[in-house]
Amino acid sequence: MINTVVISLGHRFRSDDGVGPYILDRVRQGLGNDAVCIGNGGDVTRLLEDWMNRRVYLVDAACTDSRAPGEVIHLNGLEEELPASLSITSSHGLNLSEAIELGKLMGMLPHALDIYAICGEKFSTGGDLSPAVRISADMVAEYIVTELKTEQSYKPDQV
């Protein structure tokens, strides 16, 4: 049996960076206790444990100047290449591309990885999403809820 999980990345008090946790909240509202939702606060190594052998919806914010705020980027994380990270700082953490690469090498990949990244407008301190980002976030959340409700194999487990 393949379990499905929704994982968010991002910080809910960094304006549009909080779009992942926002979608996670909406999925929880839509599915109640049936939802397997994991908020990842930045420990990307933990992703490897959380997503291994599962069907995963991963929701996050995208930071880019080349797309309009609210635009939704949908990627198959196992088949498509992720855009290079904009971060130029060094960190003790891994980024998502590195986590996928490491997962491939370690045999710790999800069974399927749908990434929904919503282009943000502002990433300053604050708890509110930009209007365009919120509209897209609601749409993505609704889509995931519908998918999960109709997914034949969806059997939530306990996390």
Place this chain on the structure above:
Amino acid sequence: MPLHRPLPKKAAAMTKSKIIKVDYLARVEGEGALYIRYDDGGVQDVQLKIFEPPRFFEAFLRGRDYLEAPDITARICGICPVAYQMSALHAMEDALGLVPTLELRALRRLIYCGEWIESHVLHIAMLHAPDFLGYPSAVAMAKDHPQIVQRGLQLKKAGNAIVRLLGGREIHPINVRVGGFYRVPRAGELRPLVDELQRARDMAVENARWAASLPFPKFERSTQNPYEFVALSHPDEYPMNEGRIASTRGLNISVADYDQHFTERHVEYTNALHSVLNQRGAYMVGPMARFNLNFDRLSPLVQQVAGEIGFPPFCANPFQSIVVRSLEVLYAFDEALRILENYRRPEEPYLQCQPREAAGYAATEAPRGLLYHRYSLDRDGKITDAKIVPPTSQNQKTIEEDLHSMIPQYLHLPEEKLRWQCEQAIRNYDPCISCSTHFLKLHLERGDRRLP
């Protein structure tokens, strides 16, 4: 001597200086730059430039309630938030005359074990191991050595489990407070940890054996300029939350006397203050300092494993800090299991107190070393003054001195290897520039030739 007399050819060649430049130092936390100018006569200048803007935590703590300090200061670092929480709450308790019960004390030690494991394992397996095995990153290393990363992830997961159980979550835990915890676990909640930690302890033994087998560059300071190692020292236990501040040159002071013996200095090229021991200068804090000053208080298992891998009770080669960290990881698992075996749930989750006008001091052992906090409170418990000295600030000057001493031994290396060696020497300290304030660009330059 005439100023314009041409130098003999040999002398001219010797004075031609070289500058190493590395624009981006990877596998450290934060942002900074390193500038090294050297010539055949030796290293002329080393500047660890931390240009991350100051973060002003000490300033914006003023006016905040004493209860807020542990959670505010925890935000200084995502890798060692527990250390900030512990130093802050111990300082507040010192100010307010609170003495935690033995049961609360044990739980604090347990969550600190979790953080040491999380932080050390991440550095050992993902950041430092690639240096020794010749890979640019953990991902590249994992292609040939997946078992190193796999073991690291398993060990870190066990550390995460401790912090999550006691702190509510593994990063920036939220259950710690002045006087104790907001909620303390029942014995039954801790029991499932035991099996996981026992398995992880076995893996930690393997990890220490593997670390000891790595090829270490030979490097030790001269006898004229040895390290002064500084760490907490406690008569009965390997130090985490309590103890006196001791050094290998005879320093033995109470934490409240820290400001009389240590001075922070502003240095023009960096935004992080340099900390020095008065009248003595640079010193080293961190795992090697703890280990060298407290070896006999490590658990019998750790001492036994150290003996089996041939690792001495005193280590002065910073490149071997990866072995010391591995032994501390083993200790943290062993200590966590000891605490779990003896666990008695505290009668109250935290001790109550009334605010008063007072000053409080504390130092605890963050994964990277001594973390000092000092606070002054008014009669309502509002913070009027705060001082925080993180380990990386204290090690900055020692890192620079290491490079000064090390580079002459490696001048025969090709530039790329020399640059690598410099970066590795910095990573020996697992610097957290976010704590000291953040990054690193490394410049190595010779004469008028600027390297990319």
